[in-house]
Amino acid sequence: MKIKCRDCGYRFRPELYSGLCPRCGAYNRYQDDVGKALKDAEEKQNQWAADPISVGQTARTMKKPFPVLLAVLAFLAVLLPAVAAAAYQVWVGRFYETALDRDIVQVEASEGKLTFHGPYKHYPLSFTLQEAGPVDTKDLTLPEGMGLLAVRVKAYCENYEPEVSWQDPCLKYEIDGRICYREAVNYYSFPEGFFEEGFTNEDFLNSYFWGPGEEEGYLMFFYEKDAQNMELMWTLHRVQAPEYADFAIAQGYLPLEDILQKEKGAGQ
Amino acid sequence: MKVKVWQKGAACLLTALLVLEIFLLFGFLASRKDALRYAMEYEKSQVExxxxxxxxxxxxxxxxxxYDGRRxxxxxxxxxxRAAYASQLYRGIVKFEEKGSGNAAYSVYGKDLxxxxxVAYDxxxxxxxxxxxxRWVIAVDEQEDALVIRDIQDRFAGENVLVQVDLPEEAGESVTEQLD
Structure with missing residues (x-):
């Protein structure tokens, strides 16, 4: 850009003549690019000294930089628990749907043998009644009208299936028109010396037997002596991810009446 | 723009809160099995x-x-x-309460048992x-006239009464409450 000489008024380009007028030789001050850059730097330094944060920000964020950051943080701090709580409710709701009122396959025994085999159990699992009868409770005091029942059962499974397990069976019976269920009593519930010498925990049926092969042992239950239609009832469970809960998939019933009558007849 | 001290403090607190929330969330996800058990036991009864x-x-x-003074x-x-797994009520899903005092009625076992x-009872x-x-045998203070059976989740809330039954006063009498 041309400037006008302050002595003779001649117009010339100062950057070509280092500010000296080509007509009269007088020196004229002018601002070149280096000078402009130096001046900008000087201005910025002054600005930084006054407000260090705003230097280097874009025009958009320089207006409200920190309140925006605070608002974003506050929003996330509130939003995260809210989203987590909502997700938990949905998740638990889905769990209830799958855990409650499920279809459980009901299996009936045939000739003293109960077999679980189907889409829910690839390798057949069977329970066969060996013997059953009341146990002499000796000097133990039980509630009035109650007795102790022992059942010997043989379990057989072709192969092990890690995702399918079975619980200790329960004893189902009817009394006065109502149905009762009782869980099996384990060996360690009985006082020392109750069983004959040599009869140990090993003689009880091991509920951790899931195959392959066979396992035989006793199950013991408390029952009411006036009970009728006694049955052993097994429940098969399947562990289901991602809930990691054992869901019942099948239940089977093994009637005890026949074998109890037979034992009673043999006893007489 | 100059940042005020309270703004810096708020930013630090909010950042710490966010980090804590993320930490708790990961902890919760890691123990979701326990969380489900808790939910099933205390949030919703599986037994009707x-x-x-x-x-x-x-x-x-x-x-x-x-004791004397109790019936x-x-x-x-x-x-x-309703659930897909076994339930043992005596282990704490249901508890009995007397209507008046709110104290639990007392489970009673036979003599010399x-x-x-x-174990036979339970x-x-x-x-x-x-x-x-x-079936349970319980003892209730003589002045009580009703029995309330609650879900154990009401241990603190005091709501969600499942059923209330009037207590018969004469020996041999019985009262039945049928629920829909």
């Missing part, structure tokens, strides 16, 4: 009561260990287990998806 019968058996008090009752409760006698259970009857 269908009917309750309370019978006064005070004429059999000689057979039980019961003996036999409670028969028929329930349906040892540990095995208690071995009742309800398999997955089945309907069955539980």
């Amino acid at each position: 009561i269908e009917s309750v019968t309370v019978r006064n058996i005070d004429d059999r008090r000689e057979d039980y260990e019961v 003996l009752y036999e409670v028969s409760m028929t329930c349906h287990n 040892g540990y095995l006698g208690s 071995s009742q259970m309800l398999p997955a998806g089945q309907t069955g009857t539980y």
Whole structure:
């Protein structure tokens, strides 16, 4: 850009003549690019000294930089628990749907043998009644009208299936028109010396037997002596991810009446 | 723009809160099995009561260990287990309360029963998806006129009463409450 000489008024380009007028030789001050850059730097330094944060920000964020950051943080701090709580409710709701009122396959025994085999159990699992009868409770005091029942059962499974397990069976019976269920009593519930010498925990049926092969042992239950239609009832469970809960998939019933009558007849 | 001290403090606090929330969230996700168990036990009952019968058996008090000033009752409760796993009510899903004081009624066992006698009482259970009857013998203070059976989740809330049954005063009498 041309400037006008302050002595003779001649117009010339100062950057070509280092500010000296080509007509009269007088020196004229002018601002070149280096000078402009130096001046900008000087201005910025002054600005930084006054407000260090705003230097280097874009025009958009320089207006409200920190309140925006605070608002974003506050929003996330509130939003995260809210989203987590909502997700938990949905998740638990889905769990209830799958855990409650499920279809459980009901299996009936045939000739003293109960077999679980189907889409829910690839390798057949069977329970066969060996013997059953009341146990002499000796000097133990039980509630009035109650007795102790022992059942010997043989379990057989072709192969092990890690995702399918079975619980200790329960004893189902009817009394006065109502149905009762009782869980099996384990060996360690009985006082020392109750069983004959040599009869140990090993003689009880091991509920951790899931195959392959066979396992035989006793199950013991408390029952009411006036009970009728006694049955052993097994429940098969399947562990289901991602809930990691054992869901019942099948239940089977093994009637005890026949074998109890037979034992009673043999006893007489 | 100059940042104020309170803004810096707020930013630090919010950042710390966010980090804590993320930490807790990961912890929760890692223990979701326990979380589900908690939810199933305390948030929603898996057992529905269908009917309750309370019978006064005070004429059999000689057979039980019961203090004077309390009456003996036999409670028969028929329930349906909606869940896909077994339930043992006596282990804490249901508790009895007297209507007036709010204190638990007392489970009573027969006289001279040892540990095995208690096991015999407590071995009742309800398999997955089945309907069955539980039976207890309880003792209730004589001034009480009703029995409330609550879900244990009400231990603190005091709501969600499942069923209330009037207590028969004469020995041999029974009252049945049928639920829809």
